[in-house]
Amino acid sequence: MTVGGGRSREAPVLTLDGPSGSGKGTVSRLVAARLGWHFLDSGALYRLLALAARSRGVELGDEMALARLALELDVRFTGGEDGEEPQVWLEGRDVSLELRTEEAGADASRVAALPAVRAALLERQRAFRQGPGLVADGRDMGTVVFPDAEAKVFLDASVGERALRRYNQLKRKGLRASLPELEREVAERDARDRGRSVSPLRAADDAVVVDTTSMALDAVVERVLAVVRTAFPEVKG
Ligand code: C5P
Numbered sequence: 001m002t003v004g005g006g007r008s009r010e011a012p013v014l015t016l017d018g019p020s021g022s023g024k025g026t027v028s029r030l031v032a033a034r035l036g037w038h039f040l041d042s043g044a045l046y047r048l049l050a051l052a053a054r055s056r057g058v059e060l061g062d063e064m065a066l067a068r069l070a071l072e073l074d075v076r077f078t079g080g081e082d083g084e085e086p087q088v089w090l091e092g093r094d095v096s097l098e099l100r101t102e103e104a105g106a107d108a109s110r111v112a113a114l115p116a117v118r119a120a121l122l123e124r125q126r127a128f129r130q131g132p133g134l135v136a137d138g139r140d141m142g143t144v145v146f147p148d149a150e151a152k153v154f155l156d157a158s159v160g161e162r163a164l165r166r167y168n169q170l171k172r173k174g175l176r177a178s179l180p181e182l183e184r185e186v187a188e189r190d191a192r193d194r195g196r197s198v199s200p201l202r203a204a205d206d207a208v209v210v211d212t213t214s215m216a217l218d219a220v221v222e223r224v225l226a227v228v229r230t231a232f233p234e235v236k237g
Pocket of ligand 1: 020043108112113189
């Protein structure tokens with residue numbers, strides 16, 4: 001018998017999927033801050049795994065060694081409640097900047113194509129689902145990791161626009177960047193993420209697709225919050 005006639009309900013989840021440079025990261029953080037919800041940057045986990053593999057001399061194609069490493073990865077996220085980028089720690093070392101380089105992104109995309117790696121990271125990602133709620137940012141949040149999420153958004157934008165956003169982001173951080181190179185890298189990473197056999201990048205059938213190519217950041221945040229309010233009328237944000 002269920003005491004009180006109620007049913008225990010898992011914490012609400014908003015999934016935000018899309019290709020790199022779609023604005024997902026920034027939008028997810030701002031939406032999480034507005035709602036006061038937790039934030040899962042799933043891409044950071046793939047980036048961290050690749051970084052840990054490189055520093056331990058594990059080959060990026062050695063699927064079983066990488067899956068083992070994924071299970072024991074010592075990572076920590078601190079700060080970020082205000083919508084800023086959180087600091088990321090790998091084995092006690094601050095790797096926040098290293099993590100955002102194009103090389104780290106390309107490495108992440110290689111290890112992310114391995115099925116045993118994705119399986120090893122699955123429970124770790126689901127553990128982020130805690131009250132009052134979770135904003136989950138990635139490629140397969142709505143399709144594989146949280147298929148039962150009530151609110152799902154897929155953010156997209158043209159390749160040119162996404163490369164330009166990455167360029168500006170890297171410049172702001174004082175990192176080296178070339179626009180034509182970024183366009184090529186964005187297109188290559190897209191092809192790999194969309195074309196892989198396991199958890200390819202695609203919008204969940206029940207996701208709201210938002211093309212952000214000519215939208216200002218504020219407008220995207222409001223659009224996503226509107227999706228959340230429709231799914232959870234009781235939520236303020
Ligand atoms: O989002 P971010 O650029 O940090 O992700 C880096 C790479 O990690 C992506 O290009 C993708 O290959 C992989 N990834 C993934 N599934 C996720 C998040 C990221 O395959 N949920």
